[in-house]
Amino acid sequence: MSLGDDQEGYGGAGQTRTRYPDRPGDVYGGARRSPRSSSRSLVTVVGVIVLLIAAIAFANRGGDDSSSSAKGAGGQPKATPTSASGATPVQSRTGGVPTGFAHDAQGAQSAAANYAVALGSTDMFAKTTRDTLLQTIISPSRVAGLEAALDKAYTPEFNEALGLNRDGSAPAGYTFVSRTSPIGTKVTQTSAAVTTVDVWCGGLLGLAGENSTNPVTSSWFTITMKLEWTSNSWKIVTHSQKDGPSPVPGDDKASSADEMAKAVEEYGGFTYAR
Template identity: 55%
Template sequence: MSQGDERGYGGHEPGNRNDDAYSTLGGTRQTRTRLPGGDEGEGYTRRPARNSRSLIMVVGVVVLLIAAIAFANQGGGGGSDGAKEKQSDTAGAGPTAATGTKPVQGKNGTIASGFAHDEQGAQSAAANYAVALGSVDMFNKDSRHSIVQTIYTSEAASRLRGPQDSAYSADFLGKMGLDANGKAPQGSIFVSRTIPVGTKTVAYSDATATVDVWYTGLIGMSGPGSTDPVSTSWKTWTAELTWVDGDWKIASDKQKDGPAPVPGDVAASTSDEISKAVEEYGGFTYAR
């Protein structure tokens, strides 16, 4: 799922190729009703304000809230593990909420690895693998082989290596403005980035998972005289993942266009602005 594929340059075989519950502690709101006050001649008198009582009530509420927070942080004080798990399973977290499962245990080179053996881990793995496959490193043979060997199963990596090398030919790289080693001309910067917008589990079991990654991509040459300026694309990449040797690996994958939003009315930046932004803004490790 390289950026090369987005422009119709077959980087991969298109046909071969997911919580921490947020709890809120609501404070109490106290109201005081004031009866209509008449003048003294009508037999009504205004009661003097009792500042000391109000202060005691406010302090009492604050103490109760602090106690509630402390109790919540201790996990409910002595409940069983089963009760905690049930609470986590039934809590209603939003689809884009951060999760309590540690998303990444480490890195294999520059690629995140050691994902959790659950739906969240599968989604996190797919998002990070999409980033790797859309990076500029895919345009260099050695780094491409390293990426593929790291994130695919050994069988899939062996199957893809040859077709990918053919797809990233010198002719194709030349059309992108790169030399045979995937390097940009002096004074220019080649841009290829994948930015996941969201992930979705299509299917899941302990051994396999199918995850969709909706992403936007940047690709093009930024520099003087570039005939292929940096542009954006919108794709959905589907990864068939397998749990192998304590981590999620890609067994096969495919992608399709969209969903794509209506383009905004922001004017395109200059080549120098794009080059500066690419150099100054680093990427992320993604987690569900």
């Protein structure tokens, strides 16, 4: 799922791509990519080595030293800035979105990750759920303007172009998929009042169903959010987005429409905490 390129583009109005099938039938069962047995063997070997190194490091890990957790030798950032902190995830939710983040850089990263998930969800395609979501995660001074801008972007015609009903719901027999999954976060600027966070994400978007002309596809992108501390919470002021970093596609065979729809219905999402 792709979000827009500026403050007025939440939810991916300008980034959606519709792919049409080259032949009738189930578009999800497409041809497998050319085999790369040698590269797969190399990946397997490297994976085993990485897991072994990780296991040794875990076994030899000392106690938690908060004074050294943020920086390495010489005061330089550690080489793994996106590793989990081990902090307990937030417990509260507002409008279906996790809330109650700490007033520090770590809390801002947790907020940005969870807000990325919300902005990439199916709730963005219906006005009622979209307005509720915006009231929860957007800075109060920006809500009214953003609601008006998104009303112009998420029109009934736009929804129809995606294969949805005019109200943003999925047609009978189809499952609408719009999910964003944060891979990691990075603070680029921080203060007590304002913090800027980059969120690296993977996304899914499309309609799962037989003969769908807009099958579920994946994408990779990075969202930059400027957050301000207001009303005892982190809220989005502005955001932008760019493509990537994108990994080399693997040899996985695309699932059938039924498998994709079932997976989306059965696998729930997560609350992200830094």
